[in-house]
Amino acid sequence: MTEYGQTLFLEGKGGLFGRPFFLPVKNGYNGNKEIVAESGSCCVKWFFLFLFLLIGFYYFVPSPPPQSPPEQPKTNGYTLKEPKATAGVAALIGRPAQEAEKQFGAPDRIDPSAYGYDWWVYSRRPESYFQIGVLGGKIVTALVGGEKVNVEPFAIGQRLQTIFQTMPVLSNIKITLSSGTYRFELSEQDYSSRPVVKVGEAYAHLYIDRFTGRVAAVRLMDAETFVKLRPYELVYRGRLPAVTPLSEKEQRQVDAANAKQIFDWTNLIRRRHELPPLVWDSKAAMAAAKHSQDMHDHQFFSHESPQYGDLSKRLGALGVSFQLAGENIAAHQVDGVEATVGWLNSQKHREIMLNAEFTHLGVGVYADYYTQNFLTPL
Numbered sequence: 001m002t003e004y005g006q007t008l009f010l011e012g013k014g015g016l017f018g019r020p021f022f023l024p025v026k027n028g029y030n031g032n033k034e035i036v037a038e039s040g041s042c043c044v045k046w047f048f049l050f051l052f053l054l055i056g057f058y059y060f061v062p063s064p065p066p067q068s069p070p071e072q073p074k075t076n077g078y079t080l081k082e083p084k085a086t087a088g089v090a091a092l093i094g095r096p097a098q099e100a101e102k103q104f105g106a107p108d109r110i111d112p113s114a115y116g117y118d119w120w121v122y123s124r125r126p127e128s129y130f131q132i133g134v135l136g137g138k139i140v141t142a143l144v145g146g147e148k149v150n151v152e153p154f155a156i157g158q159r160l161q162t163i164f165q166t167m168p169v170l171s172n173i174k175i176t177l178s179s180g181t182y183r184f185e186l187s188e189q190d191y192s193s194r195p196v197v198k199v200g201e202a203y204a205h206l207y208i209d210r211f212t213g214r215v216a217a218v219r220l221m222d223a224e225t226f227v228k229l230r231p232y233e234l235v236y237r238g239r240l241p242a243v244t245p246l247s248e249k250e251q252r253q254v255d256a257a258n259a260k261q262i263f264d265w266t267n268l269i270r271r272r273h274e275l276p277p278l279v280w281d282s283k284a285a286m287a288a289a290k291h292s293q294d295m296h297d298h299q300f301f302s303h304e305s306p307q308y309g310d311l312s313k314r315l316g317a318l319g320v321s322f323q324l325a326g327e328n329i330a331a332h333q334v335d336g337v338e339a340t341v342g343w344l345n346s347q348k349h350r351e352i353m354l355n356a357e358f359t360h361l362g363v364g365v366y367a368d369y370y371t372q373n374f375l376t377p378l
Helices: 046-059 097-104 159-166 188-193 223-229 248-272 283-297 313-316 334-345 347-353
Strands: 010-011 021-024 110-114 118-123 131-136 139-144 173-178 180-187 196-199 202-209 212-223 233-238 322-331 360-366 369-378
Touching: 097 118, 097 131, 097 139, 110 159, 110 248, 118 248, 159 202, 159 212, 173 223, 188 202, 212 223, 212 334, 223 360, 248 283, 248 334, 248 347, 248 360, 248 369, 283 313, 283 322, 283 360, 283 369, 313 322, 313 369, 322 334, 322 347, 334 347, 334 369, 347 369
Parallel strands: none
Antiparallel strands: 010 233, 021 322, 110 118, 118 131, 131 139, 139 212, 173 180, 180 233, 196 202, 202 212, 322 369, 360 369
16 A cells, blocks of 8 residues: 555564364374274274364364453543552663563573564573563563563453553554554454553563463563564555574574473463473474474464374374373464463363373474464373
8 A cells, every 4th residue: 555655564474373283192102103093902003083073173163253352441531650660670661671680680591582682581490480581781672471570560360450440542553663653453353462561661462361361471662673573464554674684504593482482481371380391302392393484484383294294193102102192383463472462362272282281392493383282191
């Protein structure tokens, strides 16, 4: 779309989530990689009939519709005030990275991102888990998932209704940078499950668990990072802030970092639901990474690979034996954490993530394709 004298660009932002694949197989594969029943005598065709019906159920039964967002209260002339952060992680946005190190010590690890900043990951205790994004020695973003982390004026587990009643929630965001003017527009679903609140000079992107109506995670960003990530539909004049293209080696390092963060956040979410943490499984991770690359390289989005088959065949090719296996896939998300929260908000993906019978998890990422492979080994 063009306007006189200027170019107006419209971009839609939205990722993909495939229906989860859930495979209850007793005894997994034998040495010949054939699917066998528990006793070894059940007819294979009945297994495949059951599998076909099960896959059909997961693909065609829709998730419940999103909840409508709460209404902002009638104020009778009184305007809800924009919140300020005087302490905690939100107050660090725009500050030198040394301030974070002074408050919290050295990070447990440093992960690269696709957006130029490095993630300082504080993961030693799940209740205190958070990540700080550092670019050029300055804190430009943060992700908070631990319920004991000070992320005022918000809190992990806070009710969405409380946020709407106490602070202005933005339905559209206008950001002006030296490179141009950018306007983001939130859909009704965004407004209820991924609302935005301005906190001083930072923007808080709140991830709501729509099954509980509570805050599951908080992403804080300065204005330029918000525009780089483009988490909502964007209209802009000018040019987008440059993101330096990654080399092949750098992209694989980012992929590995996203896989690790998906693993961390999955266990973080399971802990909230009083489930035991999953153990990293390197072979399942290898199968997941191969599937993500396969989807990327051959431009399909499915649990069924035209070349390598379904989950059971892909695990079997690596010699993985299991009692139970499941898979979640996603594509075109901002990063691994965004993909994980998206799975949490889809009923069938959520059931896979929160299945108490699973004991192991492997995660594989290739560019913006994400795969989780859950296992209960033999």
